[in-house]
Amino acid sequence: PREVAEAIVAELRNGLTNQISEVTVAGPGFINLRLTDAALITLAGQGIAQTYASRTIVTEYSDPNPFKVLHVGHLYTSIIGDVISNLIEVAGGTVHRTNFGGDVGLHVGRTMWAIIQELGGEYPEKLADVPENERSEWMARAYVKGTQAYDAAADNSEVKQAIIALNKRIYRLHADNDSDEIKTPFAQIYWTCRQWSYDYFDAFYERIGTPFEKYYPESGVAALGLQTVREQLAKGVYKESDGAVVFEGEPYGLHTRVFITSQGLPTYEAKDIGLIMKKWQDYQFDLSVVITGNDIVEYMKVVQKSVEQFAPDLVERSRHLPHGNVKLAGGTKMSSRKGNFLRAVEVLEIAAEANEKINGRQDEQASLGAIKYAFLKQRIGADIIFLPEESVSLEGNSGPYLQYAHARACSILRKSSDSSDTSSENSGIRLEEGLSAILDEGSIQAGGLFQADERTLLRKITEYPEVADKAVAEFMPHHICTYLYELAQIFNRFYEQNIVIGDEREAVRLQLVSQYADTLKSGLHLLGIAAPTKM
RNA sequence: GCACCCGUAGCUCAGCUGGAUAGAGCGUUGGUUUCCGGUACCAAAGGCCGGGGGUUCGAAUCCCUCCGGGUGUACCA
Numbered sequence: 001p002r003e004v005a006e007a008i009v010a011e012l013r014n015g016l017t018n019q020i021s022e023v024t025v026a027g028p029g030f031i032n033l034r035l036t037d038a039a040l041i042t043l044a045g046q047g048i049a050q051t052y053a054s055r056t057i058v059t060e061y062s063d064p065n066p067f068k069v070l071h072v073g074h075l076y077t078s079i080i081g082d083v084i085s086n087l088i089e090v091a092g093g094t095v096h097r098t099n100f101g102g103d104v105g106l107h108v109g110r111t112m113w114a115i116i117q118e119l120g121g122e123y124p125e126k127l128a129d130v131p132e133n134e135r136s137e138w139m140a141r142a143y144v145k146g147t148q149a150y151d152a153a154a155d156n157s158e159v160k161q162a163i164i165a166l167n168k169r170i171y172r173l174h175a176d177n178d179s180d181e182i183k184t185p186f187a188q189i190y191w192t193c194r195q196w197s198y199d200y201f202d203a204f205y206e207r208i209g210t211p212f213e214k215y216y217p218e219s220g221v222a223a224l225g226l227q228t229v230r231e232q233l234a235k236g237v238y239k240e241s242d243g244a245v246v247f248e249g250e251p252y253g254l255h256t257r258v259f260i261t262s263q264g265l266p267t268y269e270a271k272d273i274g275l276i277m278k279k280w281q282d283y284q285f286d287l288s289v290v291i292t293g294n295d296i297v298e299y300m301k302v303v304q305k306s307v308e309q310f311a312p313d314l315v316e317r318s319r320h321l322p323h324g325n326v327k328l329a330g331g332t333k334m335s336s337r338k339g340n341f342l343r344a345v346e347v348l349e350i351a352a353e354a355n356e357k358i359n360g361r362q363d364e365q366a367s368l369g370a371i372k373y374a375f376l377k378q379r380i381g382a383d384i385i386f387l388p389e390e391s392v393s394l395e396g397n398s399g400p401y402l403q404y405a406h407a408r409a410c411s412i413l414r415k416s417s418d419s420s421d422t423s424s425e426n427s428g429i430r431l432e433e434g435l436s437a438i439l440d441e442g443s444i445q446a447g448g449l450f451q452a453d454e455r456t457l458l459r460k461i462t463e464y465p466e467v468a469d470k471a472v473a474e475f476m477p478h479h480i481c482t483y484l485y486e487l488a489q490i491f492n493r494f495y496e497q498n499i500v501i502g503d504e505r506e507a508v509r510l511q512l513v514s515q516y517a518d519t520l521k522s523g524l525h526l527l528g529i530a531a532p533t534k535m
Numbered sequence: 536g537c538a539c540c541c542g543u544a545g546c547u548c549a550g551c552u553g554g555a556u557a558g559a560g561c562g563u564u565g566g567u568u569u570c571c572g573g574u575a576c577c578a579a580a581g582g583c584c585g586g587g588g589g590u591u592c593g594a595a596u597c598c599c600u601c602c603g604g605g606u607g608u609a610c611c612a
Contacts, residue, residue, distance in 0.1 A: 001592090026555070027554095027555040028555065028593095065612070102611095106611060106612085242610080244610050253538075255537090255538080255608050257610090263610080268611075268612050294607095297540080322539095324541085324605090359574070378548065379549080383541080385548090387561085390546095394575090395560085395561080395574075396560045397547095397561090398560085404575085405575095411571075411572055412571055412572090452576095478549080481549095482559085493576070495575080496567090496573095497576085499570060500571055534572095
């Protein structure tokens with residue numbers, strides 16, 4: 001290989017362009033090409049490939065159920081879904097961020113049962129007694145109460161029968177909009193409480209910066225799902241079994257799942273089919289990405305396999321992106337201080353407390369950035385272990401480290417415009433002019449292994465579009481995290497070893513710092529993390 | 536039982552469309568400041584890449600198998 005490489009290199013050397021300054025053989029037969037400074041400068045100005053240009057993409061994630069609380073899993077999936085959406089957008093795609101949740105189903109029946117108990121009957125006017133800021137908590141308690149009552153009750157007990165009846169009643173509420181049913185006191189309670197849930201969700205999404213374009217309530221897709229499954233039952237895609245309608249997955253190496261219960265109600269499976277049909281009606285998407293926990297992968301395969309039987313094109317345009325669970329050190333699932341699971345807001349509180357403890361300050365921009373970065377820096381798929389104190393630390397691979405690295409660069413840029421009266425002309429100096437001559441190579445610290453010169457920093461900046469492309473192609477945001485951390489490290493080394501303000505190469509270096517800060521900021525924005533100019 | 540995911544330094548993770556001496560952070564130990572934000576930087580120690588077999592000139596990466604952990608597996612979502 002070495003000889004072959006040398007032969008190739010000999011040829012290449014004859015055709016060196018202004019893009020490549022040097023060709024060498026290394027190791028057992030590798031060929032190293034060295035780009036010219038001019039080539040690097042060109043590369044640094046390149047944008048992200050528009051691989052999704054003029055394409056419509058529907059993303060769906062978070063998927064909380066009305067009448068229940070947001071837990072840590074919703075936080076994680078919301079953050080991932082938002083970043084995947086961002087990635088598609090910077091690649092030129094038109095993204096519709098959607099959210100799916102169960103506003104019908106047994107869990108709602110259980111909660112409604114407890115709510116009515118709480119109100120002492122079907123008296124919607126009594127809901128006014130619940131203070132606005134306690135609504136979500138009040139409903140969370142009702143959910144727990146209803147669930148406990150249901151689980152404790154015998155099969156044919158009064159409680160269980162009552163809850164099952166409520167569940168059917170709620171379905172009817174949605175199935176027949178013209179009936180008087182929607183005006184009943186019971187219906188008023190239901191609509192009011194459902195709205196409370198959506199208000200609570202919206203407030204939380206706004207707080208963490210992951211907005212949605214549309215909610216798809218299950219009630220809005222149940223009928224379509226039911227109808228579709230019934231049609232395909234007639235065509236033999238689905239089969240009746242013990243009074244239920246199922247899809248038999250075994251011929252495909254999967255398992256059998258129920259789509260319509262023997263009670264005639266659609267399960268989550270049927271609703272999911274209604275959902276994909278509805279999304280298609282609404283958007284005629286080129287791609288539909290559904291982001292969920294990985295406990296649902298087998299389920300999703302069965303649903304998709306069944307759809308493949310009658311709408312293969314829809315399945316072809318669909319992609320399921322599963323992620324793991326958030327856990328605490330030691331591998332145990334995060335558990336709540338108040339119940340048996342950790343709520344989403346509690347994670348925010350934990351990070352804020354850690355920030356206070358480690359850095360002695362309150363700064364939601366930093367603690368939220370810390371959470372997002374901690375969740376995103378790992379490859380999507382496996383469970384992640386959340387270490388609150390490590391996540392907020394300014395030392396190491398953390399969100400706040402990157403925020404600080406950005407603030408620091410901004411400080412330099414600020415100084416340059418403050419201090420010098422000729423500074424306004426600095427912005428007119430083009431990178432090419434300054435850099436084409438020298439890039440301060442080889443200012444290697446005595447005994448050190450790391451170069452921290454202009455060229456090293458510029459070279460790293462040029463990698464940004466490539467990394468973003470890869471993150472887009474794989475739907476893997478962690479590539480961005482890894483890159484940004486390396487970029488910030490190189491900048492910090494550069495900062496340690498080189499003066500910017502007052503140096504004879506100040507103009508060039510300011511351009512470089514400015515370009516670095518822009519790159520870091522773009523990357524952080526992709527991740528949904530604020531890039532403060534001061535901290 | 537079957538299916539899927541995971542197993543890389545004490546801890547948390549990159550690297551896995553096979554290629555140069557397996558890389559970071561935390562922690563540990565030891566350093567750095569007449570200078571743009573030291574909330575930073577530099578260095579050292581620390582690895583039979585879970586075990587075994589196979590494919591290949593070459594395997595953390597691909598295949599088989601075993602072990603360990605997680606999840607799912609019919610009327611919940």
